[in-house]
Amino acid sequence: MTPVNNVRPAAPIVAGNRVELQLLTTLKCNLRCSYCSLGVGEVLGSQKRASYSAAQLEQFVTTHLSGKETYFTLYGGEPTLNTRFALEVMRRFPTCRFNLQTNGTLLDRVPDEFLSRLSNIMISVDGGEGVTDGFRGKGIYRKVLDNVAKIRPKVAGSLTARVTWWSGDTTLGDFDELARRFDYVYFQFAQDEAAHPPQSVSRKKRVLTQLVERFFAGDALYPIVPVMGTVRNKVVPARINEISAGLTQCRVSSNLLNVMPDGKIFPCPDMLYARELLQGDVVENWVKSSPLQPHPDMPCGDCEAHHFCRGNCMKNLHLAYVIKNEAWRKHVTEPVCELIRFLGAEVDRHRPAKWFAGAPLPVRRAITDAEVYEFCEVMP
DSSP, rough: OOOOGGGOOOOOOOSEEEEEEEEEOSSOSSSSOOOOOOGGOTTTTTTOOOOSSSHHHHHHHHHOOOTTTTEEEESSOOGGGGGHHHHHHHHHHHTSSSSEEEETGGGGGGGGHHHHHHHEEEEOOSSSHHHHHHHHHHHHHHHHHHHHHGGGGOOSSSEEEEEEEETTTOHHHHHHHHHSSSOOOOOOOOOTSSSSOOHHHHHHHHHHHHHHHHHHHHSSSBBBBHHHHHHHHHHSSHHHHHTTSSSOOOOOGTTTEOOOTTSSEEEEOOOHHHHHHGGEEOOOOOOOOOSSSOTTGGGGOOOOTHHHHOOOOHHHIIIOOOOOOOHIIIIIHHHHHHHHHHHHHHHHHHHHHHHHHOOOHHHHHHHOOOGGTTSSSOOO
């Protein structure tokens, strides 16, 4: 349809039929992880409690997201420090799905009603015990695993280990241990200029090779989300567009709204300090489409991984190619893209289409339809 008077229709607020509201219920945290992204711009700790009401949130959803399937991620800071507000939202939206992203240290204290409503819990670790405790504090890894065992009988949804892959010392054994303890393991390459020197990239590649070999080795699902997602995107590429509606797989460009405790909305939870990216406000009841979108200066279209990656992190791409942060491009964006290209090549070596054709039906269904894809990025 040709726009009337050459005026093009406004971009949709959310692409596709689903929208994830990530509610930062507090910016307080009981840990002080050495690499915390909220430490940038003095965001961490700046807002203690949500100052908007569940009723205001409902009015915002009714006004702007009508007709979309809305689901929620409870985030922070550490969201288990504010379960009161989370429960108010859960009761206000009784038919919606809820995800929790937590450091896991306080899970043994949260109410059963809260746990029973969660479709998924993403619990942050950094690899094995030594690496995790090095970044998060002595004893944290064991505390988290103990809490996972305590809450598992109370949780009907899935439990996902969310690994910030910083260290080159992280091993296949570390991932194996997490795969035994959790339903899924998701990893994201650390976003820090010190995280990916050449020696560390080489070590990560060796582990990626081992992860992919383990994934294709047996009939049972090896539940490492970025490997699962890469296989899905290569074997059933139409699934890439089902949530993103043709935009990047990084959900900040398509269907993720991050709501600060004061009600301000930003597209990316790691760029809450960037006031120029303000996208909306629950209290003032307005929202616009995400300002973090593919840009002509981003070189993704010419990349060999584009057919399965489709943009792994808009923050990394934005800082590197739009803001022109050369240090970030050199030390973060380019090494991460190199690792993703390597992951794709390793998957190709195992002839994923042939493997998928012979895989048991439950494994095929998990690869194509796992709900966990809606709670984390498919690419690392």
